[in-house]
Amino acid sequence: MSLSSPTDNPYSEMQIADVTAYMADLGHRARRAARALARSETAAKNRALLAIATDIEHSRDAIATANHHDLEAGAAKGLDAALLDRLELTPPRIDAMVAGLREIAALPDPIGAITELDFRPSGIQVGRMRVPLGVVGIIYESRPNVTADAAGLCLKSGNACVLRGGSEAFASNQAIAASIHRGLAEAGLPIDGVQVLATTDRAAVGSMIRMPEAIDVIIPRGGKGLIERISREARVPVIKHLDGVCHVYIDEGADLDKAHAVALNAKTQRYGTCNTMETLLVAEAAAGQILPRLAAAFSDRGVELRGCPRTREIVAEALPATEADWEAEYLAPILAVRVVAGLDEAIDHIARYGSGHTDAIVTSDYARARRFLREVDSSSVMVNASTRFADGFEYGLGAEIGISTDKFHARGPVGLEGLTSQKFVVLGDGHIRG
Amino acid sequence: MSLSSPTDNPYSEMQIADVTAYMADLGHRARRAARALARSETAAKNRALLAIATDIEHSRDAIATANHHDLEAGAAKGLDAALLDRLELTPPRIDAMVAGLREIAALPDPIGAITELDFRPSGIQVGRMRVPLGVVGIIYESRPNVTADAAGLCLKSGNACVLRGGSEAFASNQAIAASIHRGLAEAGLPIDGVQVLATTDRAAVGSMIRMPEAIDVIIPRGGKGLIERISREARVPVIKHLDGVCHVYIDEGADLDKAHAVALNAKTQRYGTCNTMETLLVAEAAAGQILPRLAAAFSDRGVELRGCPRTREIVAEALPATEADWEAEYLAPILAVRVVAGLDEAIDHIARYGSGHTDAIVTSDYARARRFLREVDSSSVMVNASTRFADGFEYGLGAEIGISTDKFHARGPVGLEGLTSQKFVVLGDGHIRG
Structure with a gap:
């Protein structure tokens, strides 16, 4: 039977x-x-x-x-x-x-x-x-x-x-x-x-x-x-989690070892998660140094690179990226790579193509770290850390019921607090309004 | 011209x-x-x-x-x-x-x-x-x-x-x-x-x-x-403010002068506002003492009373309240009055008929104050204070763009903070996830 x-x-x-x-x-x-x-x-x-x-x-x-x-x-x-x-x-x-x-x-x-x-x-x-x-x-x-x-x-x-x-x-x-x-x-x-x-x-x-x-x-x-x-x-509020088109931006003057480690971890630690990097942005001034070594490491791990024209000048084996690649959540061993002039272009790219999930900068520059944190409008914004950290357990929420890509009510990993509201309490001793 | x-x-x-x-x-x-x-x-x-x-x-x-x-x-x-x-x-x-x-x-x-x-x-x-x-x-x-x-x-x-x-x-x-x-x-x-x-x-x-x-x-x-x-x-979130069916519950053993002052202020300080009391609940044990004096004060101010049968035994001039009165937001010099057995019945009444806006208890009892604060599910819950205090300026929010009767995102008076969200920021020094 x-x-x-x-x-x-x-x-x-x-x-x-x-x-x-x-x-x-x-x-x-x-x-x-x-x-x-x-x-x-x-x-x-x-x-x-x-x-x-x-x-x-x-x-x-x-x-x-x-x-x-x-x-x-x-x-x-x-x-x-x-x-x-x-x-x-x-x-x-x-x-x-x-x-x-x-x-x-x-x-x-x-x-x-x-x-x-x-x-x-x-x-x-x-x-x-x-x-x-x-x-x-x-x-x-x-x-x-x-x-x-x-x-x-x-x-x-x-x-x-x-x-x-x-x-x-x-x-x-x-x-x-x-x-x-x-x-x-x-x-x-x-x-x-x-x-x-x-x-x-x-x-x-x-x-x-x-x-x-x-x-x-x-x-x-x-x-x-x-x-x-x-x-x-729905006729009731929805806490929703749409795409994770996450970016790592490697800034001019970034520590090359840290940049290498963060970019590699953000892409390859797991491919199918929403906080995996999908697009790598590299400052023009850092591209020549960082991209060849990174491309070799990605190649070792079987990650297909799709690059902008300047990326392809440095990394010959990269396939040409199309407009669709900048918007893609691959959830797979594929990475879009773009060389940008600097911080402003990186922030603009993230604002245009990102999904507001998780974006990171690797930098040694205090002022640019501060600007990135303030100006990138994503549920998690990171300095010198892998996007893979965007997670309720890693953040100390204890557990998560989901990740919100909305701004309303709950944003980012939603733990117990995201399932609550706050009411006002007023204590008086016979107080009246005058 | x-x-x-x-x-x-x-x-x-x-x-x-x-x-x-x-x-x-x-x-x-x-x-x-x-x-x-x-x-x-x-x-x-x-x-x-x-x-x-x-x-x-x-x-x-x-x-x-x-x-x-x-x-x-x-x-x-x-x-x-x-x-x-x-x-x-x-x-x-x-x-x-x-x-x-x-x-x-x-x-x-x-x-x-x-x-x-x-x-x-x-x-x-x-x-x-x-x-x-x-x-x-x-x-x-x-x-x-x-x-x-x-x-x-x-x-x-x-x-x-x-x-x-x-x-x-x-x-x-x-x-x-x-x-x-x-x-x-x-x-x-x-x-x-x-x-x-x-x-x-x-x-x-x-x-x-x-x-x-x-x-x-x-x-x-x-x-x-x-x-x-x-x-x-709407296809976007709405911060909405529906009814203000606000209650004052006068507990057994409440200070009679304070109860009198709070109830009178909650109803008569302004009639047309959402935080005005619309239903007065009085504990059986306090009704005989508190209601005659309050009824006289309301009568002086031209407030029409609509009472439950036990209220009408004490206040002869009160009109009979119907089921609709318990749900009414009068925004006018009319007040529904109900005698209840005690705290539990008051909380049940508020849960059933209230609009989750603002509700107050007048009490001298610590345990019942604590229970009322915890168990009444309204955007503002008060002890020994007039419901008329439910207001962004009175709460120190500086200004308010509205009052939310929702629980999602913003609840109660909405000031600057209600127009904001929070994103996660993560600071590392080349940290990667293991």
């Missing part, structure tokens, strides 16, 4: 006649649970996080069985190897989910913190208290570990969440949801606080992004097409 | 054949200017603010003439007295515009400030730098002073702005825009940084809220209908 036979699937999909009604009910329950989670004590939230982690550990077999079902069904549907790889919950990946939840439990609780409580001339004291956003909707694709990570971050930040994972990971997500619900119950928190959709019906996504009465923000995680469609159609 | 004859209007409307093309060009110019404003030095922005203030002072006659034209045209169109009053630029109102700009010049510049620059285990330093949002679109109604106030706040926070005032204030707004442009030019800043629409065509508003390539956020200021329509149709 094959594992993919219906009777072996412990998480077969619910038959839902009216998806709109199902989503309205689910949203209503999430909203109600959000109120309870918002006022939950730190200890209760941590207890739940640890209970969920332990339950996942103890449920390894059930989770693996569900995942195996997804993998077999995916293979039968002809999903490609990369997608099946993302879908797979290997034992180390289950360990990572468990460890991630314990790390979230160990993070400071942002909720309730009051900052800047100052006296005003009227005699009142005014400050701000950090509060949850309410209900967070997350739409993601094949990786089932997101179910645990996202639920953990939302729970710690006092938010309820509605999770819609990829249909190919349905059984895996349901198995993880079962652990989450047992952990919440064990800690005395409402299980409605984490809603994992029990349907893969696409109409549910349409409902989810258009119910401001139930969901306060949508975080889509996936390809650009998915994110653009959701942003266009 | 009447002042309203076309030849006397110094600011007759441009004839624009293609509104979409006009808006696209205006947006493009705003976007370009935004880049220059983002990197402008504090001194240049302050010089411009002071130059605009001085120019408005010197242009009093021209502004008054334009305003007179608007008033005559408005009267001829049959606008009501309240609207004509809001439209009028009296000499004190012109003084207030001038003073407002000088106050904004005196505020600290939020842009470029770096906070929390910490070393990470990898050796990089990570912090956040405050940056402008980019281009702010503001859609407002009859008050022409908003043109100067909004332009001033956007300028100080390094943002370009696109301003669309009420069609009835067209000439007044154009006259103020002329002063703004002269002031910007005098300070060497791009006049494209403040765009005041030269058309009253409603199609321009439709364009304005759907051009994410040019405008980063829309702030509508006006009636609920306008704000709801814009929120529904």
